[in-house]
Amino acid sequence: MKGQVEILLVEDNPDDAELTLRTLKKHNLGNHVEWVKDGAEALRFIFGNGQPPVGDIHTPRLVLLDLRLPKVDGLEVLQRLKADARTRVIPVVVLTSSTQEQDLQRCYELGANSYVSKPVQFEEFADKVAQLGLYWLLVNKAPGPA
C-alpha cells in the first residue's frame, strides 16, 4: 500500500538494506518502509511512470538515499526531488558509505536535509539509523505535501 509509505529506502546493497530495515523494525519504525534498489526505481515510485495523470505522485515522509546506485545515481535522484516543487519538501537523508568531501558538498548544494556516513561498526550504524528514523518521523515537524 503505497499510500501508507512513510520511509522510502533507496539502497542497492541488500545487506545494508537488511541491516537498515532490521534496525527500523526494532524501533517500531519499519511498518511503512518501501525499499527500492536503484535510482530509477526510486523516481518511478515517487513520480509514477511519467504518464497522466501527472499529478499522481507519492510523497513519503522521509527518503533514505544511498549515493552510488545502479542506473540513476543518488545525486540525480536528489536533484530531481529538490527541483520539483511537489517533492521539494520531502526530507532527504543521504545515507552513504562515502566520506568524500565533494559528495558531502554536492549533496548540500542540491538541498539534502542531512548527510550521514555509514560506519563499519554495527552498533554505531544501528544507532545512527535509529536516531535518523526517530528524529525525522517523530521529532521533526515537516510541512504537509504540496
Added chain:
Amino acid sequence: MKRRPAARAGRDPSARDQIAALRARVAEADELLGAFQRGDVDAVVRPGTAGLQIFTLKGADQAYREMVETMSEGAVTLSPEGMVLYCNQRFADLVGHKLEQVIGAPLGRFSAAADGAAIVALLQRAQAGPARESLTLQRADGARVPVYLALRSLAERGVPAIVGVVTDLSELRRAEAAREREHARLRTFIDANIVGVIIVAADGAILEANDYYLRLVGCNREELLQGRVDWRALTPAQWLPADENTLRELRESGRCAPYEKEYQRRDGSRVWVYLADAVLPDSSGEIAAFAVDITDRKHGEAALRDLNATLERRVAQRTAELEAANKELEGFAYSVSHDLRAPLRAVDSFSKIVVDDYADKLGAEGQRLLGTIRRNAQTMGRLIDDILAFSRAGRGELSRVEVDVAALAREVFAELLPAAGQRRIELCVGALPPAQADRAMLRQVLVNLLSNAIKFTTPRDAARIELSGAGDGDGVEYAVRDNGVGFDPAYAHKLFGVFQRLHTADEFPGTGIGLAIVKRIIDKHGGRVWAESQPGHGATFHFALPLAAAPPVTEPA
C-alpha cells in the same frame, strides 16, 4: 705757373686770340683744381731732371694702400720678367724674408726648386690674361708653404707690370689632410668588413657596398657597379611594408631605430640582418646603412623557441597525465571509501546479530571467535579511513597565510583534551613566531602531534607538553616535546612511514598514519620534520617551515 699773359698780349697783334687761349688754360687749370679737390686725382706725373716724376697726393690713395698692406693675402707687383717690384708685408712674411730683401729679387727665388719651371710658365700665361696656380713657396728657414698664386698683367692698362695675390693654403691643406685621414680611417673600418656597409640612392639602387654586404646578399661587385642591385629586389615581400615605415621614419627624422629583417638572395636562401640607417647629410636623399648578419642568432632563437614550445607541450602533457593519474587515484580512493567499507559493515553487523540472536547456541568460545572477526573488521575499517585521510592530506592547493601557531595550538589542545578524560595534562606554549602556511593543513599537523603527545604520556601522572619555536630570515622551526614513553631512536627513520608503528596496539591504540600525514603536509610546504627521543624520557618532534614559498618536495615512494 708764371704770370706772363699781359706782356705777351701787348706785343702780339692778335691779342684776342691769345686772351682766348689764356682763358682756355685758366678753365683747364680750374678743372684740374676741381679734380684735385674732388679726389679724382691720385698722382700727377711730370717730366723732371731724372725722367718722369710722380707726385702723389697723400690721402687720395690712403685707403687702397691700407687695404693692400693689411690684407691677409700676400700682394706683389712683378716686372714682366718676374722681378718683385713691390710687395706687402704679408708676402714678405709668407716667404720668411725681410721686406727689403724681397723687393728687387726674382719671384722664383722664393719658390720650391721643383716649382721654378711652373713659375716661369705662369708668368708667361699671365701676359695673356689672368693666370692661377697652386705652388709651394720655400721660406728662408727652409719651411715650405703651400700657396695659391693668381697673377694678372697690367699691360692693357699701359703699365708694364704684373700684379699678384698669394693665398696661404697651409690651413686648408691641413684641414684636407685631416679629412683624408678621417676618410682613410672610415675606409679602413668599412673595408675591415666587420659589418656590412652600404650607401643607397633615394631610388633604392645600392651605390656602394663593402664585401661583407655583398657576401651577405650574394651579389658581386660588378652587378653592384652596374646599378643592378636594388634593396627592394633583395627584400622578401613580407618585409616591404615594414621597410616603407622605416623609410618614412628616415624621411621625417633622418634616422631610424635599428631593426631586423630578412634578405632573400638570388638563390632563394634567406639571411637575417640587423640594420641601422641614416640619411646622409648634403646628399640627394642617399642613405647609409649598416647591416649585420644575425642568421645564426635568429636560428638559435627559433631553436630555443621550438625547444621551449616542445618543453611546454611536454610539461602540459605530463601535467595532464599526472592530473589523469591523480583523478584515477581519487576515483580509487572513492571506491575504497565506498565499496570496501560496505562488506566490512556486513561482516561486523551480521557477526553482531549472530552474537545477539544466537548467544545461547554459540557458547563462550563461539562468542569470542565472532568478537575476533568483528575486531578485525573494525580495524580494517579504521585502516581504510586512515588510508583515505592520508590520501586526502596535503591534496589540493596550498593557501599560505600567516598563522599564529601558539593560538592555533591552544585551540587544538582544548579540543583534544576532553577525550583524555580526567588526566592531568599541561600544555606550555612559548613565544612562537608566526608561520606562513596553509592554516587547515597546519592545524592537522598540530592535531596529530598533540594527540600523539597526549597518547604517549598516558602512563605519566602529570603529563607535560611543551611547544617552542624560533625563526630567522629563512624560516621558522617548532618543537613539540612531551614527557611520555618516548621511542627507540634506532627506529626514528620509520616513524613517518605509512602504518609504521613503534608500539603495539595493545600498548597504544592507533594505525600509524598520523605522522605520515604530518610529514606529507610539511613536505608540501617545502619544510622538514624529524624527531628525537630516548625510551622512557619523552619525545620531541620538530618541524621547520620556510618563510617564502618553496617548491614542494616530492614525497619518496
